Amino acid sequence: MSQTAALAARVPSDSAKLPELAKAGTYRRILEESLMLFAQRGYHGTSVRDIASAVGVQIAAVYVHFPSKGHVLAELCRIGHEEHQRALRAALLDAGSSPADQLSALVRAHVRLHAEYAMLATVANYELHALPEELAGATLALRKQSEALLIEICERGVAQKKFKTPDVVITAAAIGAMGMRVAQWYRPELGKSIDEIANVHAELALRMFTAR
Amino acid sequence: MSQTAALAARVPSDSAKLPELAKAGTYRRILEESLMLFAQRGYHGTSVRDIASAVGVQIAAVYVHFPSKGHVLAELCRIGHEEHQRALRAALLDAGSSPADQLSALVRAHVRLHAEYAMLATVANYELHALPEELAGATLALRKQSEALLIEICERGVAQKKFKTPDVVITAAAIGAMGMRVAQWYRPELGKSIDEIANVHAELALRMFTAR
DNA sequence: GTCTATACTATGATAGAC
DNA sequence: GTCTATCATAGTATAGAC
Numbered sequence: 435m436s437q438t439a440a441l442a443a444r445v446p447s448d449s450a451k452l453p454e455l456a457k458a459g460t461y462r463r464i465l466e467e468s469l470m471l472f473a474q475r476g477y478h479g480t481s482v483r484d485i486a487s488a489v490g491v492q493i494a495a496v497y498v499h500f501p502s503k504g505h506v507l508a509e510l511c512r513i514g515h516e517e518h519q520r521a522l523r524a525a526l527l528d529a530g531s532s533p534a535d536q537l538s539a540l541v542r543a544h545v546r547l548h549a550e551y552a553m554l555a556t557v558a559n560y561e562l563h564a565l566p567e568e569l570a571g572a573t574l575a576l577r578k579q580s581e582a583l584l585i586e587i588c589e590r591g592v593a594q595k596k597f598k599t600p601d602v603v604i605t606a607a608a609i610g611a612m613g614m615r616v617a618q619w620y621r622p623e624l625g626k627s628i629d630e631i632a633n634v635h636a637e638l639a640l641r642m643f644t645a646r
Numbered sequence: 647m648s649q650t651a652a653l654a655a656r657v658p659s660d661s662a663k664l665p666e667l668a669k670a671g672t673y674r675r676i677l678e679e680s681l682m683l684f685a686q687r688g689y690h691g692t693s694v695r696d697i698a699s700a701v702g703v704q705i706a707a708v709y710v711h712f713p714s715k716g717h718v719l720a721e722l723c724r725i726g727h728e729e730h731q732r733a734l735r736a737a738l739l740d741a742g743s744s745p746a747d748q749l750s751a752l753v754r755a756h757v758r759l760h761a762e763y764a765m766l767a768t769v770a771n772y773e774l775h776a777l778p779e780e781l782a783g784a785t786l787a788l789r790k791q792s793e794a795l796l797i798e799i800c801e802r803g804v805a806q807k808k809f810k811t812p813d814v815v816i817t818a819a820a821i822g823a824m825g826m827r828v829a830q831w832y833r834p835e836l837g838k839s840i841d842e843i844a845n846v847h848a849e850l851a852l853r854m855f856t857a858r
Numbered sequence: 859g860t861c862t863a864t865a866c867t868a869t870g871a872t873a874g875a876c
Numbered sequence: 877g878t879c880t881a882t883c884a885t886a887g888t889a890t891a892g893a894c
Contacts, residue, residue: 442774442775442777442782442786443775444775459877460877460878475690475775475776476688476689476690476775476776477688477690477691478687478688478689478690478691479689479690479776481868481869481870482869482870482871483868483869483870491877491878491879492878492879492880493870493871494871494872494873494877494878494879494880494881495877495878495879497870497871497872498877498878499877501871502870502871503870503871560772563655563656563687563688564687564688564691600845600846600849601838601842601846604838604843604846604847604850605846605850607824607827607828607831608824608827608847608850609824610827611823611824611826611827612819612820612821612823612824614823614827615819615820615822615823615826615827616819619819626813626816630813631816633812634812634813634816634817635816635820637812638816638817638820638854640858641853641854641856641857641858642850642853642854644853644856644858645853646852646853646856671859672859672860693886693887693888694887694888694889695886695887695888703859703860703861704860704861704862705888705889706859706860706861706862706863706889706890706891707859707860707861709888709889709890710859710860711859713889714888714889715888715889
């Protein structure tokens with residue numbers, strides 16, 4: 435699809451950053467260029483021709499590395515959710531045992547990932563629905579686990595009477611949502627560092643659990 | 647596109663609810679069925695054939711009412727953002743003059759809209775990027791105005807020293823984000839009323855502006 | 859306003875040479 | 877692993893009859 439001018443950029447970031455991967459060469463280039471295209475135009479708005487052209491190879495070369503366009507998206511979604519979960523778990527290991535410390539650490543990691551890997555997060559979060567079940571399974575399992583990490587911390591805080599909330603599930607959803615959204619507005623030119631943004635979100639999350 | 651099994655539903659809601667519109671008949675049916683299809687599969691994942699088939703007419707009949715598929719999406723995005731802004735303005739007229747009352751009223755209206763019109767909100771928020779500039783202009787203007795409404799209330803609260811925050815812009819973005827996200831998880835079967843959910847979000851927003 | 863029929867282009871994917 | 881060439885299908889959109 436040659437596509438008419440994209441107007442409202444879905445992702446202000448212009449870096450198709452991927453976590454460290456063992457594989458290199460054309461395989462990786464396909465992932466990188468697909469990431470940029472899927473983030474900008476969406477999965478269905480991107481053709482295999484677009485991908486091949488961006489990589490600088492012919493269409494047939496793409497099919498040497500991936501059996502279908504869906505497999506490219508599936509891999510990006512999986513990588514994104516895997517890196518997300520890795521970041522959350524690493525943050526929790528560094529955090530203390532109090533629910534407040536844990537929530538703060540988790541939110542900061544969550545936000546940092548969505549700012550640093552804005553394109554990857556956008557594709558993994560908003561294009562996953564385009565995949566058939568068999569290709570999305572791994573990603574959905576990861577997502578469920580990561581959601582559970584957040585919910586458990588919140589519920590532990592409530593059980594210990596450290597967190598006050600009218601509804602712990604809604605509050606957890608809200609905390610997840612505000613962090614995810616960072617991928618849609620963060621740009622280095624804003625003059626706010628990623629750490630600064632992450633810290634503000636952690637503070638907001640803690641306030642959400644503090645009665646007025 | 648006959649499309650393989652959609653796995654991770656983007657919108658749990660199953661009602662393609664539209665605000666009151668003057669027009670009826672096939673024109674409206676096209677909007678309703680397109681809304682459902684765009685919400686479930688995305689704009690590029692939906693063909694004019696899919697739309698015609700859902701409405702129960704031939705493809706050519708669709709083109710009698712809309713000059714292109716893009717115009718159908720443009721109209722849905724415009725309707726969604728218009729209803730959103732109408733709801734925000736109505737809420738503000740009913741609210742008192744204190745920033746807290748105004749923020750609470752605005753957030754409740756914002757959340758109610760995203761729960762009541764979940765599909766419309768999803769399409770208007772997440773498919774707009776598929777439109778070329780000339781078709782998205784009206785919607786973008788509305789969005790900018792609605793964002794300004796929220797920001798202004800927040801900044802007024804800060805100026806009056808009623809709201810405490812480390813960063814008013816980030817906080818406003820977070821408040822907008824948590825409300826938008828409701829469209830992605832709200833279902834009547836959850837056993838939570840829309841008003842209840844809206845009230846919780848209003849409380850969370852006020853807490854975000856309250857120092858610990 | 860709706861239909862049938864069709865034009866034309868783009869699409870995902872494969873075969874077979876190098 | 878990459879290329880050229882090709883297939884079968886699906887895509888948007890239009891013409892002209894009723």
